[in-house]
Amino acid sequence: MITFRNVHKYYGTFHVLKEINMEVGSGEVVVVVGPSGSGKSTLLRCINRLETISEGELIVNGSSLTAKTTDINRVRRDIGMVFQHFNLYPHMKVIDNITLAPVKALGVPPKEARETAMMYLEKVGIGEKADRYPSELSGGQQQRVAIARGLAMKPKIMLFDEPTSALDPEMIGEVLDVMKTLALEGMTMVVVTHEMGFAKEVADRVIFMDEGRIVEQAEPERFFAQPEAERARVFLSRLI
Ligand code: ADP
Ligand code: MG
Numbered sequence: 001m002i003t004f005r006n007v008h009k010y011y012g013t014f015h016v017l018k019e020i021n022m023e024v025g026s027g028e029v030v031v032v033v034g035p036s037g038s039g040k041s042t043l044l045r046c047i048n049r050l051e052t053i054s055e056g057e058l059i060v061n062g063s064s065l066t067a068k069t070t071d072i073n074r075v076r077r078d079i080g081m082v083f084q085h086f087n088l089y090p091h092m093k094v095i096d097n098i099t100l101a102p103v104k105a106l107g108v109p110p111k112e113a114r115e116t117a118m119m120y121l122e123k124v125g126i127g128e129k130a131d132r133y134p135s136e137l138s139g140g141q142q143q144r145v146a147i148a149r150g151l152a153m154k155p156k157i158m159l160f161d162e163p164t165s166a167l168d169p170e171m172i173g174e175v176l177d178v179m180k181t182l183a184l185e186g187m188t189m190v191v192v193t194h195e196m197g198f199a200k201e202v203a204d205r206v207i208f209m210d211e212g213r214i215v216e217q218a219e220p221e222r223f224f225a226q227p228e229a230e231r232a233r234v235f236l237s238r239l240i
Pocket of ligand 1 (some may be wrong): 011014016033038
């Protein structure tokens with residue numbers, strides 16, 4: 001579903017991604033970890049071309065993101081993204097936050113979009129909040145709305161950028177539970193997170209980044225038990 005081949009990216013003269021090689025297969029859950037500033041968000045944002053790459057090749061769902069013939073809107077349609085700060089529209093009810101893109105971007109009839117939205121709201125456990133405004137919900141509930149909004153576009157890939165980092169500790173579990181369910185259902189997911197419990201339990205593969213490089217890629221059992229890279233060892237030891 002996602003292939004990075006020798007990808008480099010610069011912000012001006014700053015070399016933010018260096019020689020990135022990685023693959024994410026259909027149904028795989030890849031968790032990206034690493035210190036702040038190591039390029040995790042940039043890596044994720046390249047996948048739906050919120051950022052463009054400077055060198056190399058990036059193929060998403062069969063389309064090369066650098067090819068002139070690629071319709072980026074078509075590619076983006078298959079990718080949902082969930083951010084640290086929910087990014088819900090504050091002036092719109094929960095249900096309207098979810099139906100907006102399907103109606104406007106996909107041309108789904110409003111009634112059908114509402115039914116689909118309700119289905120996903122039930123799925124994330126907050127069907128009763130459909131007519132509330134985001135500010136009337138807890139952080140954990142808002143993030144679950146954001147996930148439902150992503151799912152309502154019926155994506156093939158979901159990207160998560162520190163989805164629980166802005167949440168109070170007691171709300172982290174409810175969001176991780178939704179993500180775990182998605183993973184078990186076979187969604188292709190790339191997740192940037194500091195929740196090592198989630199990585200251990202749900203990831204098929206853990207990618208450790210440092211200073212713009214993928215320093216280590218491994219199955220979680222191996223990564224957490226015996227990280228090969230010294231920098232990964234230091235990173236993990238600081239978390240405990
Ligand atoms: P992470 O998500 O791992 O914390 P980021 O991908 O956000 O890392 O950032 C990696 C590096 O790139 C950081 O040093 C950051 O300051 C820098 N950076 C991020 N976005 C930009 C930008 N738009 N312009 C210039 N530098 C940026
Ligand atoms: Mg980040």
